[in-house]
Amino acid sequence: MRTRLLAATLTALAAVSLAACSSSGSSSGKATAAAGSPTTAAATPSDASTPGSTGSTGSTASTSGTAGTPGTPAPSATGTADGATGAPAPGTDGSAPAKPAPPADAGLPAKPDADVTGKVVAALKAIDPAIVGDKPDQVVEQARKQCQSMYQFPKDKAKLIELADQHFTSPDHPQGFGPDTAAKINDALRATLCPPPR
Structure with a gap:
């Protein structure tokens, strides 16, 4: 029971230290070192027994990844729209489709009898x-x-x-x-x- 409580506490501490990493690189480094050094053995079982810690870290990474690239889908959607507009259907740009050239003998009557x-x-x-x-x-x-x-x-x-x-x-x-x-x-x-x- 104590091991699970300790693992949950370490998980929360690790999450706080990751959040602090964005604001202060040096202080988060010290906090991570301090949090990780006394209980290295305890951190290993918590990772093995509680997949929630990995899940929370993974979710943080995925959330940050999603938040970090909100504009990625928009350019691709615009590219698709531009691609569709780049090959306009006949008549969409206001011009009539080109007429085929008449044959060389157009209007030439047959040899008379x-x-x-x-x-x-x-x-x-x-x-x-x-x-x-x-x-x-x-x-x-x-x-x-x-x-x-x-x-x-x-x-x-x-x-x-x-x-x-x-x-x-x-x-x-x-x-x-x-x-x-x-x-x-x-x-x-x-x-x-x-x-x-x-």
Whole structure:
């Protein structure tokens, strides 16, 4: 009975000396030495028989560890939030998702059959026979390219006139047939070959 009482007293004394250690290092060192020297044998059984002493010391350490690092979870939580925000879902940052680039042949009509080819050639010859010359197949290919330009720039008349002057040339008109003829070419192609605008 006395041994347990002595062990409890030593445990309380050890706890007080540990608490005093934070305020005064030298005095707590002396108190710990004084408390530990007379009854070393008694301290050993108390540690073995009363796990509460170790538990109290362990709880003090765990409490101090918890109190010493209250901010540790907060940065990790913030890091998680930042990580989640670092990879925003589409549309959360206000920008629309990028549209895929149209294919290279977008707006390019299929090669026309003989009937459509005849209509295209006739319409261009009606504007100026020099547009077709003696190369109707080549003119039809240029007409298909002009249709693709109309698909790409449906409302830019000036651009389409400029492109028609580049597509349709002849030995006598190496720079094209001029803006008036180019506009007529565009109208003829819309009526015969180019798909209607969407």
